[in-house]
Amino acid sequence: MTISELQQLLDCLKGEVVFERKIVGNAICLWFSVSPQSSNAQCLWLDVPWRLESADKVVASSYGFPWERDEGESAEQYRSRFDSACSKSNVVNKAQVVDVVVDHLTRDLTIVFQSGLTLKTFVVDLEEENWHFTDYRAGKRYGVSVAMIDVSTV
DSSP states (O other): OOHHHHHHHHGGGTTOBEEEEEEETTEEEEEESSOTTSTTOEEEEEOSSEEEEOSSSEEEESTTOOOSOOTTOOHHHHHHHHHHHHHTTGGGTTOBEEEEEEOTTTOOEEEEETTSOEEEEOOOOSSSOOEEEEETTTTEEEEEOSSOEEEEEO
16 A cells, blocks of 8 residues: 555545544554444554644643553552643544645654644654554454565554
């Protein structure tokens, strides 16, 4: 698959609404228009690093998620800190996609929302997958790194 073909594929997300945002570790996962359990779900998974911006500030980023409890911290306190870090990106829930752009050189991904928010991922490893798009209705997963676009079935 070429980068141009991938860009055409991702153009299908224009006009779609983020049904659900999930944080897994410090990766961000966006599910579009339907429940993740739906057979026609579509999902963008962005590994680190990523950043969510408004016009005047950084709203959230993949940095700052606590990986373990601090000394003397209870499980509940740790969970509260983690949930607080996650909640900063809640603003993308129900946000409508205006544009999706894949950089032809770096494979960095930029998602622009109608609300003025922009979500960006930055490819830092030339060999390893940095983000992927899964289209369950088509039964395809598109894993993206600088070196290649890996297409597999789901």
